[in-house]
Amino acid sequence: MDFLIRQARPDEYAELGEITAQAYLQDGLLDFGEGDAYLAELRNVAKRAAAAEVLVAVRDGVLLGGVTFVPSGGPMADIAGAGEAEIRMLAVAHAGRGQGAGEALVRACVERARAVEGCVRVVLSTQPTMRAAHRIYARLGFVRTPERDWNPMPGLLEIALLTYEFTL
Secondary structure, eight states: OOOEEEEOOGGGHHHHHHHHHHHHHHTTOOTTGGGOTHHHHHHOHHHHHHHSEEEEEEETTEEEEEEEEETTSTTTOSSOOTTEEEEEEEEEOGGGTTSSHHHHHHHHHHHHHHTSTTOOEEEEEEOTTOHHHHHHHHHHTOEEOGGGOBOSSTTOTTOOBEEEEEEO
16 A cells, blocks of 8 residues: 545645546446536535535645545435445546555545544445445444435435445
């Protein structure tokens, strides 16, 4: 792991937004492809950074990927409740995959959660097809919480998100 995990800089927001958008598009994670409304959210790193902490993995000046860390619920939280931090929008550029950047980003979120007073767990949502991410979560000690699974678009039954948690 010869890369650095740090807070994203404003001059990196557009690049990270495109890395995130392309990761979701190329992996077939957006049900409506280029027309998916969520694509604009994935690209809007400035909005995320204003409401949460956006971390990046960088090697030799090259941005490999990023993640959004939402401490203590916060406005960017989808499922986090009291005493929980949330991980959102983990993405690694295709060229940077298989090098440990995704795992390092998740580990950094867990460490940040440990520093948040009163935080007892880290939670996240993931799509069923995100198998590489599931392996990272399992390897790090996250456990599935099927009772928290949810659908961001209740009118579309095929869109369901799985949930995981890590107890600090």
